[in-house]
Amino acid sequence: MKMLFLGGVFSQEQEPEIIEKSKGGVQYAANQFQWTLIDGLLKIPKLDIKILSAPFIGSFPKEYNSLFINGYHHVYKEKITGDYVPFVNLWGYRNISRKRNLIKQLTQFISDKANQKVILVYSPHSPFLQAAVYAKQKDPSVHICLMVPDLPQYMNLREKKSLVYTQTKKLDIKIFESNLEHVDSFILITKYMKVPLRVKEKPCIVVEGAVNIQNNNIELLSNIKSSNSEERVFAYTGTLNKKFGILNLLEAFHQLEQSSVVLKICGRGDAAEIVSEYAKKDKRIKFLGQVTNEEAKSIQKSATVLINPRPNNEEFTKYSFPFKTMEYLLSGVPLIAYKLDGIPDEYDDYIYYVQNDSIEALKAKMNEVINLSDEQRLEWGQSAREFILHNKNAEKIAGDIYNMLDNITKK
Template structure:
């Protein structure tokens, strides 16, 4: 019997997302698109799964001047992408998505019958998820929430609307039939009723098996690379200051991403010409540059509360590149990863400097071999097909 899965989120096809990205002032959002795409691809590869999306495209009046968005349905690799028409005006957009999502779930369920229908919802896609959630309760559908972050623990300024959104999410979070989680710690907060849950950390793309990482193809300069949110709270300032203590003129620090500290980058580049802020680039270009780098760095401080509830997708993306990773000892990172990453045990400026200095003095072949072992580990244990199979079995067993 077929398992019909409706995936409720902001996931777009590559074509649609590139269109939105080109016409938006904010170029971020690629990480969550990649996460959801790998999840859906993994599910679609499993026998008897029929995947359809109910997509609220990631646009807002603040970053997109266009007022009406309509995209035709698409079928790509056994995934049916269906998009909610958007009226891109404050409040109206959210009501538009909520009502459409509610009707969409009701009609989808009526069309497919009552058996073996599952909703998987990104709980942070608030309007889309609330509409789907309400419809699921009316129809008695099983609804599973994907929790990639804890609302209220992010890095953006916490406005009244964001506070209200966080309260709403916390309220309905407690009433899903199951949860797909990034860290085990999250379960203690959002699942007091002890509903079924599965911890996946994330996904790596199995096609990276064919993407070679060789010493011969490395950049001539030794590049230390960071990609992700450019926020002081993510450890960027300490990383740059630690790097600046290194005397080696042949090394470079390349920073990719967007965030509040982006406007401060010119100051640091002027203080140290070895630091380069590269902005936001398409995912495929970023992957190529990660493969050619010497070290990939995640300096996220472990004292921050939000690190308990997030396993940065960048760590897995880093590891599958085959380039060695140095990271802080994040509370949400399981022990099975520890043999495959280098650690900043001291997260101070001096601590970061000392670890980087030590790693840069390791012979190239040894450093490269360490990175390749990490790549093999995540490909063998965390690729999107294996994770897709785990999630498929999980949702089928939800009563």
């Protein structure tokens, strides 16, 4: 099978420049998920895979400092080639530029005479799907598989959106939906996506995420902090959007009476200024701003308790499984979170769920978990880690995806 992975991934070599030029948050979670999936696909002997990407970065001038994004070519792990297309990054025009330059790179894939040709499109980003549909129109044997980590109408959850943005987004969604009929199969983050995406009888698989087990399953962690002699650390690493419950987290922690607890917060978003204000009035709150992906992982593994404060109080949570959930569970550190509609029941034994959306409930759960014994936290965290390693590792998930595609395209 010939597969083209068409997405928004960026390489490790590109990361420093993207961090430097980004004015908003860097999409680490999406980038890591894509690479994890690619690593899993690389383990399949019968699969010939290449990468084509228009990296997920903010638009110029408000979210990114570069108007022109240069093309880039590299070989990943000395196994597969990755082509990153150049494009004009101007807001309002960049989707057109991204589509055009992706299409230019598709010539070789279209002309290939392989019996099984699949374009795996990551994300319902209209330029990606438009480019894939172009390839299918040129060669009807091409199979388009669309992976949907978020529905397009919920991809920007910031509070303030201009009228121009809102109208432009509506047009973008119409373009995306007009191309949906050309999609042959789906990879969905939650089962609830089937209806808005009009999947109906088309083949699909539900994949909440995946983790890379390399260097992770050698030994389990034992880094739980002593509750008697050392500070105990709550940590949140991710996008600082108000809709993700950041304000409730800040207030719940602020109301904790223990002097030996610390809250570390990393990231960017529309709540960043409020986080800074809380950090000034409560010295136990440490706002670290935007950090690299490796720094975020280090903070997670050295924490006592991890928190994802996203509440289950809006429609989008039916179509949401935060990527950081996988990352947090993999760390071996206990996780406090809410039971989102999009979280399958199989995770229930591995997450400390907050009972309701009130600040009091979040505070109570934080008190409960931080006051557990070191042994209790370690046992819980390692149990969750083992669940993720055995059931959600990249090789297994990639194998499930490949088997679905192979069964369809070899007919």
